[in-house]
Amino acid sequence: MTDNPSLAAHPNVEDWIAVRADGGVEVRTGKVEIGQGIDTAVALIVAGELGVPFDQVVMMPVSTGLSPDEGYTAGSSSLEHSGQALGLAAATLRRELLGRASQRLGVDTGDLETRDAMVRSRQTNRTVAFAELVQGAPVTGPVDPRAQRRRGARPGDPEGFEPLHVRRRVTGTLKFVHDLCPAGTLHARIVRPPHYHAVLESLPDDMQTVLGDVRLVRDGSFLAVAHDDEHMTIRGAERLCAAARWRAVRDLDEGPIGQRLLENRRESFPVRGGVARDEPVDMPPPSGAGTIRASYERPYQMHGSLAPSAALAVLNDDRFTVWTHSQGPYPLRGALAEALGCDPASITVMHAPGSGCYGHNGADDAALEAALIARAIPGRPVLLKWSREDEHAWEPYGSAMRMELCARLGRDGMVEAWSHETCSDTHLMRAWPDPERPQAGKFLAPRYRANPLSAPAPAASLGAGGGIHRNATPPYAFPHVQIVKHLVHGLPLRVSALRTLGAFANVFAAESFMDELAHETASDPVAYRHRHLDDSRSIDVLDAAAGRFGWSARPPAGNPDGIGRGIALARYRNAKSFCAVAVEVRVDDDASIRLQRAVIAADAGEIVHADGLAAQLEGGFVQAASWTLLEAVTWDRDGITSRDWQSYPILRFDNIPEIDTVLLDRPGEPYLGAGEAACGPAGAAIANAVFDATGVRARRLPLTPQSLRQAASTG
């Protein structure tokens, strides 16, 4: 038995790995490469475990029917699932190869070692190639979940090692979905309503004539154009857009989101041991002498993928083939089948590179839309590209959140009781085939087709680390802890999974609050955290960050002079990588915040690819810094007003700090996902540094000059 879901679903060696006749090792994973380096990490694990050169490992493209079904590539679980499964598959394969070699060479398996895709006898120095050992008899059968992994089998960074794909990325030769253009391809665009709640009232009768040879595809309020020339398609879309008359069924609710999060109907669940329970919330927050409260907010924020979403689809002989940058080829296939009303077996979904997505962006929607257009024009490949405005205005955003923190301090300044209530819409609106509940309404297109579906009501996910309450549980050993999750209904914007789900905002709030308590008790923030920690790995990353930063003990905002430092700590999902971040900022007279330098310290278990890990942590820091300083989706009753990079700015090269990343290696410990680990601590560390620099506590993101001035005036 195994608790690895990937292995449970695909228990055999041949599901994962095969030695080819040319000695290469073919590796299949169901996790998709989205710029996070999973391909490289997995290839390194297999190369090290088996004893084959890195460049002889061939990572197969992810495709339904061929690859293992590993659901979505999300939640920092790829290495834990796929990496572990492949490590065990490789170890099982290696054991079998050693057994065969021992017979062949007439020596004991204990005398054998693997290197360069060969088994060698230490005693006789005779060798036999892997390829020879599997000739006519491929290694098949169950992966042994207890297979002995090779200690220290990691190849590290072998001579000339270079991560996969990097050369093609820097030379512009990596083909993204956007670049796939098989013969006969039609370029397509969607023409969308002005906002979520508008429907098509009319199109001119002569619309197709006006469009000339640009094909019009219409299904209710779902409008698309297609042409074999991309520029003609874009011009056609502009013409169609100008001619279409829409009617708003209702307006967007433009009320203040912080208030809506408190006042709308909500379902509340106590969270114990990280798991939300379907039970009444029965305890009031702490009260009495020594009680401190604060509330924090984060707005809707977007994935903002650099490339607008795209997909290529073709319908031939009633079979769809779809190329997509979706994070989940298998679940997408099931959901497409439901939305298209066809058998999943008639759809092949192939993964192709997209730009970084950081969660559920427009990828899945684009895949369905491309398939709908392809169905209207059978036999022609349809390459649908969203416009920048499509992506900005229609992607499912990261949910707005409000966190209410409260603590009662003892006479010694220690936390006696801690409460964290967290309110938001759902963070999970991916379509996932579910026989009980229809999913198609989670896509955009079915909401606008004739006989429209409506979006299903969000359901609370109660599991450990579920969306809203992810990281609401603090890493500290407080005597009394009370966590409540509130799923708030009736909120205005379309949402789904954005990198870290609720963890970014929960950590921002909790670690800002820890800083407030340190200030309240005139304690140094590092020392104050220390006094409440009993977990050695958390302590180690905190110390590593403070040490590298050159942290000297003093309370926050002792003497605000415009330069400040902040620190924060979290273990992502309370179960994955440990990460501490220390930041130095400068706050200028105009209240703008400059990031001067940052230290990230992380413990991701056994390190597979150190530089790739550091890149993920740094990237997570930068993205979270952007959320923290700049980002908020805006809208009014007539629709989303964040429609491009000017109306929704993100962090640029002018405000990037020097980042120093410290990795604590734990050889032999399980791999821990790290792609999201730095985000929460980064946000809180920046806010804490701003407080240190100015004495102003900004509890509402983003920390723009305007919001800082507002926080200063309201105290």
Next chain:
Amino acid sequence: MTHPISLDVNGVTYSVEAGPDEPLALVLRNRLGLTGVKVGCGLEQCGACAVLVDGESVLSCVRPAAGFAGRKIETVEGLGSPERPGPVQQALIDAGAAQCGYCTPGLVVAITGLLRSEPRPDENAIRAALEPHLCRCGAHPRVLRAVRALAEDAGQ
């Protein structure tokens, strides 16, 4: 309706048919197959589509191709290949500076343009040259390291 225009791209002169207002990026991608030129916004806001025009980094997603007739255009494909990456590309490889890689071709172009005009740029010049470029993966610190390394090499 398309018109023939003559474009000098990566050292080769092409005669291509292009719509009167067809942006250079689309002509390079769709008619010359130079898909290293990325389109991220089509609004001159993100830098993904940068190409060198007479040695200077220029955004190609809005301005019509017709306006570039006779100018010397270089795309990322002209600055190195997987077999022989150019110096800027190699520096980005060494710095581990490409995550998804969608912003990378535009950055290669911008960095090349910068170093040609100023082989040893200081920090301000580097950041100013990269300012039009967005990267959502957060590869910035590594891109900056790569450019600093190139500037230092030039000084030796």
